[in-house]
Amino acid sequence: MQFIDHANIKVRGGSGGDGIVSFRREKYVPAGGPSGGDGGNGGKVIFQADSNLQTLLDFKFRQLIFAEDGRRGGPNKCTGASGKDLILKVPCGTEVRHSTTGVIFGDLTVDGETLVIAFGGKGGHGNAHYLSNRNRAPEKFTEGRPGEEWELNLELKLLAEVGIIGLPNAGKSTLISALSSAKPKIADYPFTTLIPNLGVVPKPSGDGVVFADIPGLIAGAALGVGLGHEFLRHIERTKLLIHLVDVSSPDPLTDIQIIENELLAYGNGLIERPRILVFSKKELLQETSQEEILKKLQNIEIGDPLFISSVMNDGLDLLLNLIWEKLVS
Ligand SMILES: Nc1nc2c(ncn2[C@@H]2O[C@H](COP(=O)(O)OP(=O)(O)OP(=O)(O)O)[C@@H](O)[C@H]2O)c(=O)[nH]1
Ligand SMILES: [Mg+2]
Numbered sequence: 120m121q122f123i124d125h126a127n128i129k130v131r132g133g134s135g136g137d138g139i140v141s142f143r144r145e146k147y148v149p150a151g152g153p154s155g156g157d158g159g160n161g162g163k164v165i166f167q168a169d170s171n172l173q174t175l176l177d178f179k180f181r182q183l184i185f186a187e188d189g190r191r192g193g194p195n196k197c198t199g200a201s202g203k204d205l206i207l208k209v210p211c212g213t214e215v216r217h218s219t220t221g222v223i224f225g226d227l228t229v230d231g232e233t234l235v236i237a238f239g240g241k242g243g244h245g246n247a248h249y250l251s252n253r254n255r256a257p258e259k260f261t262e263g264r265p266g267e268e269w270e271l272n273l274e275l276k277l278l279a280e281v282g283i284i285g286l287p288n289a290g291k292s293t294l295i296s297a298l299s300s301a302k303p304k305i306a307d308y309p310f311t312t313l314i315p316n317l318g319v320v321p322k323p324s325g326d327g328v329v330f331a332d333i334p335g336l337i338a339g340a341a342l343g344v345g346l347g348h349e350f351l352r353h354i355e356r357t358k359l360l361i362h363l364v365d366v367s368s369p370d371p372l373t374d375i376q377i378i379e380n381e382l383l384a385y386g387n388g389l390i391e392r393p394r395i396l397v398f399s400k401k402e403l404l405q406e407t408s409q410e411e412i413l414k415k416l417q418n419i420e421i422g423d424p425l426f427i428s429s430v431m432n433d434g435l436d437l438l439l440n441l442i443w444e445k446l447v448s
Contacts, residue, residue, distance in 0.1 A: 122314035124275040124352070126178035127218060132237040132266025133161025133202030136189035138245035140260050143195070153257055155246035156192030161239025161266040162202030168227035172210040175275050186237070189263055192245040202239055212278040212356070218270040228278060236271070240264035274352070277315055279331035281442060282354030284382075285363035286374055287335025287345070290399035290429055292316060294363060295332040297429040298439070309335060310346060315353045322443055331357065338377045341384030351385045359445050360394035361438075366426065367403040372415055393445055396424040397438060402431050 136158025143151025164186045187202030215224045215234060225234035241264045249257035283291045287309030295301050299318025304311050312334045319327035331353055337345040354360060362378055364371050375396065382389045398412070409426055416424065425441065427434035 121174065121176050123174050123176045123179050124349075126175045126182075126273045127270070128178050128182050128184060128273065129268065129270050130164040130184045130207075130237045131186070131268040132163055132239035133186040133188040134265050135159070135161050135240035135242040135263025136191045136199035137262045138243035138248065138260040139192045139194070140246040140258050141194040142246075142256065150256070152255065153246040153250050154194055154196050155248075155260055156194070156197040156199065157245050157248060158192050158242030158263040159189030159199035159201040160242050161189045161263070162186035163204045163235050163239050164237040165204055165206050166209050166213070166215060166225070166227055166234045166236055167206050168211045168213065168230055168232045169208040170211050170230040172208060174210065175213065175273055178273060186239055186266065188266075189239065189242045192242070192260075196245070196247045199242060201242075204239075206233075209273065210275055212276050214274045214276060216272045216274065218272045221272075224269075224271070237267040237269055239266045276355050277317060277329075277331055277353040279317060279329040279354065279357055280446065281320075281328060281330045281359050281361060282357040283330060283332045283361045283363060284336065284351075284354065284378060285399075286337060286365070286368075286377065287311070289335065289363040289365045289374075291332045291335070291363050293429040294361070294399065294427075295330055297432065297435060299330060301332070303332060309337075313346070315350055320439070328442075328446070336378055336381045338380070340381045348381060348385050351381075351387075351389065354392075355387055355389065357392065359442060360389075360392050361442070362394050362396050363399050364396065365400055366398035366409070366412065367400050371398065371412055394422075395438070395441060395445065396422060398424055398426045399429060401426040401428040401433055 139155040141155040143154040186205040189202045190199030192199045214226045243261035243263045246257045249259045292303040295318040298320045301318030303316040316332045333350040334346045340348040
C-alpha cells in the first residue's frame with residue numbers, strides 16, 4: 120500500500136437544474152396555464168471519515184471532484200431530479216483546509232463523522248412559479264445556480280496517542296513490534312522505516328492505545344535532510360513521546376540533542392510535548408557505562424531516563440507502566 124498523507128483537490132457541488140417554460144395544453148382548454156417545473160438542486164460534496172482507510176492515495180489520482188448536477192424542470196410542473204450527493208471517504212485524522220487561506224474547514228477524527236464541504240446550487244424556477252393575477256402567461260424562468268467550489272488541501276495526521284521518535288537505527292520499529300502486534304520492517308541500517316507504522320498496545324484495563332513509530336530523524340531534518348521532518352506531522356496529535364536513543368552509540372548525548380533540536384525546529388508545540396527518554400539496546404552496555412551516561416545526563420533537563428532492551432524484553436513493563444501513568448496525568 121502506498122502511503123500518501125497529503126493531497127490538493129478541487130471540489131464542486133452540482134449545479135442546480137434550470138427551470139423551464141411550458142404551458143399546459145389540454146383538449147377543450149383554449150389557454151392552459153404555465154406549467155414549467157423548477158430545476159432540481161445540485162448534489163453536495165461530503166467527506167466522511169472511515170477507519171478502514173489509512174492513506175489519501177485515492178486523491179492523488181482524483182483531483183477534480185464534482186457532485187452530480189440537478190436536472191432541468193419538466194412540463195406539468197414537474198421538478199427536476201436533484202443531483203446525488205457525493206460522499207468522499209477519507210481516513211480518520213484527515214484535516215481539510217482551504218488551499219489559499221489555510222482556514223481549517225474540518226478535522227475528521229471519528230469513524231463515520233461527516234463534513235459537508237460544497238453545497239450544490241439551487242435549481243432554477245420554471246414559469247409556473249411566476250403565475251400571478253397580473254401575468255397569467257409568464258414566460259419567465261431562471262437558470263440553476265452553480266454549486267459551491269473550493270480548492271482544498273487534505274492532510275492526514277495519524278491518530279496515535281504515543282509517538283516513538285529517535286535517530287535512524289535507534290530501535291523504534293523493534294520496540295513497537297515488541298509492544299504490539301505490528302510487524303514493521305526491522306534492519307541494521309538507517310531509514311528502514313519509510314512510512315509511519317501504527318501498533319495497538321493493550322492497557323491493563325483492556326483498552327488499546329495506538330502507538331506510532333515514525334521514520335528516523337537526523338540533524339537538519341527540519342530543513343529537509345534525510346526523510347525530512349515530514350513525518351513529524353503524524354505525532355502532532357500524540358499526548359506523549361518516547362524518545363529512543365541507542366545506548367551503544369558513540370555519543371548518546373549528542374544523539375539526544377539532535378532530536379531535541381529537530382522537535383524545536385518543527386514547531387507546532389512538539390517541543391513542549393511530554394516525553395520519556397529511553398535508552399535502547401541495554402544489553403549491549405555494561406552497568407558501569409550506563410551509570411556514566413546517567414552522570415553526563417545530569418546537566419540536561421529531560422527527566423529520568425529508562426534503559427530497555429526490546430530484543431531481551433527487558434524493561435518493557437516498566438516503560439509501559441510509566442507510559443500509562445503519564446497518559447492519565
Ligand atoms: N542488541 C539489540 N539490538 C536491537 C534492539 N532493538 C533494536 N535492535 C537492532 O537495531 C537495528 C535497528 O532497529 P530498528 O527497529 O529497525 O530501528 P529503527 O529505529 O526503527 O530504524 P529506522 O526505521 O531506520 O529509523 C536492528 O538491527 C535491530 O535488530 C535491542 O534491544 N538490542
Ligand atoms: Mg524503523
